[in-house]
Amino acid sequence: MVRVNNNQLPENLPQLQNLIKRDPESYSDEFHIQYQHFLSLLGVFALNPSEENKSLDDIVMFIAQVAQCYPEVCKEFPVHLADQLRNYATVLDPAMRNCFVKALILLRNKNLVPALDILELFFQLLRCQDKNLRTFLQTHIVTDIKNMNAKHKDMKLNSSLQNFMYSMLKDANPKAAKMSADIMIELYKKNIWNDPKTVNVIATVGCFSKVTKVLVTSLKFFLGHDEEDEEGSGSDSEKEIDLKGAIMANRVTKKTKKRQKQLQQIKKQAVKAQKKKKNAPAFNFSGIHLIHNPQGMAEGLFKQLQGSNERFEVKLMHLDVISRLIGIHELFLFGYYPYITRFLQPHQRQVTRVMQFAAQASHELVPGDIVEPILKTIANNFITERNSSDVMAIGLNATREICMRCPLAMGQDLLQDLAMYKTYKEKSVMMAARSLISLYREQLPALLHKKDRGRQTEAQAERKVRAYGEREVHDTVLGAEALLKNSKTIDIDSDEDTDSNDGEWVKVDHSDNEGVANQDEDDDDESEDDDDDDGDEEDGEDGEEENDDEESDSDGAAESDPESSTSKEKKNKSLEVKMLNQKEAAQELALTRIFTDEDFKRINAANLKKTVTNARKRPLEQDRSEFVKLNNIEMIYKKRKHDKDSRLETVQAGRQDRERFGWKDGRVNEHCSKTNKEKRKTKNFGMLRHKARSKVKKSFRDKQMALRKHLLHQKKMK
Known part of the structure; x- marks a missing residue:
């Protein structure tokens, strides 16, 4: 080198x-x-x-x-x-x-x-x-x-x-x-x-x-x-991509390299968005679940909040974190609820977020006496006719979110008073009150007035009202009884199979003939239900009230007739025995068989069918996530006062008997002729081009007129 x-x-x-x-x-x-x-x-x-x-x-x-x-x-x-x-x-x-x-x-x-x-x-x-x-x-x-x-x-x-x-x-x-x-x-x-x-x-x-x-x-x-923020803002890739509109626009517009490049980019974004929809969602553990001592952290933050002189936004962060700790880990911090009650006023800044924190801090292990003052404060300050309909609807929505997590906090008298807003003149208040009624139809129907309970569904009949602190433990797959129709189950009472198959797998096969027969029966039942549904075109709420009246009449008739009451008791006992046998058979089926995806689809369909009746065409959806969404409290049903046609009529009516909008010239008589200078402004440039070329410099007279005009303008401005 x-x-x-x-x-x-x-x-x-x-x-x-x-x-x-x-x-x-x-x-x-x-x-x-x-x-x-x-x-x-x-x-x-x-x-x-x-x-x-x-x-x-x-x-x-x-x-x-x-x-x-x-x-x-x-x-x-x-x-x-x-x-x-x-x-x-x-x-x-x-x-x-x-x-x-x-x-x-x-x-x-x-x-x-x-x-x-x-x-x-x-x-x-x-x-x-x-x-x-x-x-x-x-x-x-x-x-x-x-x-x-x-x-x-x-x-x-x-x-x-x-x-x-x-x-x-x-x-x-x-x-x-x-x-x-x-x-x-x-x-x-x-x-x-x-x-x-x-x-x-x-x-x-x-x-x-x-x-x-x-x-x-x-x-x-x-x-x-x-x-x-990232989910709320939404990036360009997450927005809806109108691929068909872009292709149609490209057909009718002039073909240029720039537009072709833009079309290719839109196609790539559409393919990327389609792949993203097919991918399984990724779930990350939130850091709040990994805290070793959530009770100590919540108490420390609450003590720090009480002695803090920070801005109101920082205090809201404290309240939010404490409420999440209480709700997720089911903590006991009884001093938190009276503290947050002070902020529940309609004029309070960001009061809907304070309501959100109150709902997040509610759970089933909190005694109802602790949360009940919050509900009464909301009812007294928000759900009154002296407030606007929006304030009343927000108060009812917040009450529903709190009661969804702590149903025992609601008293019977207060619930029945709030339920009376179901016929309020404003739709937002009416819908919020009906959502609260729907919640207690599922949770504690006994607190509602009899006319507000509606027709009892099969799922409501099977649900047991839990006391304070009681947990619901399932020993089998819920809804597995739906698989008994098309399966050969083991006879629980007989010991023939248990002796011969001791310690071995039990094979349970489907019967095609029984499946077809049951399917025909289900189709017949569904066709009858459809016929009934077609004949019933009234609102679900009205239908339920009518059904309640019919049930009350039938109850009165049953009380007057002792023979009918005894037959009713026998019928109920036989139904209970039948349900008990079905439950035992379903439990045995769950222990001896591996369910497939099709089986779970049938189970879900059967559970969904239990939640509806002929009067109620769709199941009740109660979203009970670990975090309360602010939209659930601020969601207000509103009917627009004016559609497009009515707004156009209002615009046209306002234009009548009004001077024409636009520039006004100085002529006294608008029909008289204009000066050459004014006409020159509307002429085509081709007609004035020769004058612009020949007369480059101003004459002495034009300069005099321009100066005079300028001086007069300056005098007017003073």
Whole structure:
């Protein structure tokens, strides 16, 4: 290899760098000279670290680029840079500080520096008053930890870094603590540090930090605001793509390269959206489920809220996190409910969110006496005729959401009073009241007035009213009785099969003949139901009230006739025995057979059929998720006062007997002729082009007229 003249290399570091990477052994002497020069420059720089040294900047990056070629010589090189950053981090020149940081990152990418040492140093540098540096360090820390855990998670390194982050969150410097919280949250969202330790560090340190920014960041982490904003805003790929409209528009418009490119992009987006719909949804565990001591955290946050002087938005975050903790983990924090009752006023800012928090904090294990004052406060402050219909509807919706999670909180008198709004003149109030009635038809129909209970469905008859604290435990698959029609089940009372098949699988086959017969019977029943449905065209609510009257009449007749009452009791007993036998057979079927997808479809259809009657054409849908949606409270049914035709009539009526809109000229008589100057404004340019060419300069007379006009205008303006 031909060597370059040594006299030129010390002044040309990029060329020397290129040559060293090609042949390190041939240029080792030159590198040693440069390294000694670096040490001397570093000693001079340490005397005045606040000034920029361009020579040191160049030689530091040069050594960082070729350090892998001479690992023994450069063994102390990162130590020197790290010492400079530790000792003079806050007083270093920003350019020199960025140079040292980039050199260390370059060495870390070449695995010449231990990860733990460099990351601890970078966390300490977050205290610097340099926003660009902090952002750069945050990106590098997240990327480096992500790369280290790409193939397999290094639990020892992660544990050491998490312990260091635990101390950084308590740092006195607010910017360093805030950046540390951001890094931990970002690593959790990227599924790198998604373990309970990270969540509990944020819960125990971040949520109780004295720094408001760290506190708000930690509370937002448990609220998941970032995910909700992304879902609510919706990116371009998530929007509805009108592919047919784009193809039709492309047919009738002029074909250009730009439009063809746009059409191709729309097609790609449509294909991508179609694939996204087919993919299975991905579910991530929320951090609030991984808290070790939710009761202690809720009590601590509530105590912090009571003694806080923060903004109202921060207080709302506290209320939101506490309500989610109470609702998800079914906690007991009885002081929370009287505190939140103070904010339940129609004039209160963001009162619908306060109602949402009250509903989220309600669950079945909270005694009804604790939640009942909230319902009474909402009824007194919102559900009164002195308020607008929107306020009344929101109050009824909030009452429904609270009672959906804690049905025992509602008293009989209050429920019957609220149910009377089902005939209110405003549709929004009427629909909200009927939704509350529908809820208690399913949960506790005994609290409703008899005329509001409606016709009892089969599912309501099977449901058992649970007392406070009682849990419903199922010993079989609900609705498995639907499979008994087309299957040969084992006779439970006989012991013939049990002796012969002891310890073996029992084969249960389908009978084609029975299946066809049962299917014909079901079809006949369905056709009869359809005929009944066609004949009944009245509203479901009216039909239910009529059915109630008929039932009340029949009940009265039954009380007067003792023979009919005894026959009714016998019939009920026989039905109970039959249902008990079906339940036992279904339980035995579930134990001896593996259900297929078709079986589960039949079970779901049978369960759905139990929830409807002839008067009620569709099942009641009660969405009981772990989080209360704000839309469920703010949802108001409204009928538009004017459709398009009526609005156009109003517009046309307003235009009558009104002067024509537009520019008005100065003529007294609008039918008289216009001046040549006014006519010139409406003429085609082709008719005036020859005049514009021939008369380039103004005459003295035109200048006089223009000046006179200008002076008169100025006089009027004064």
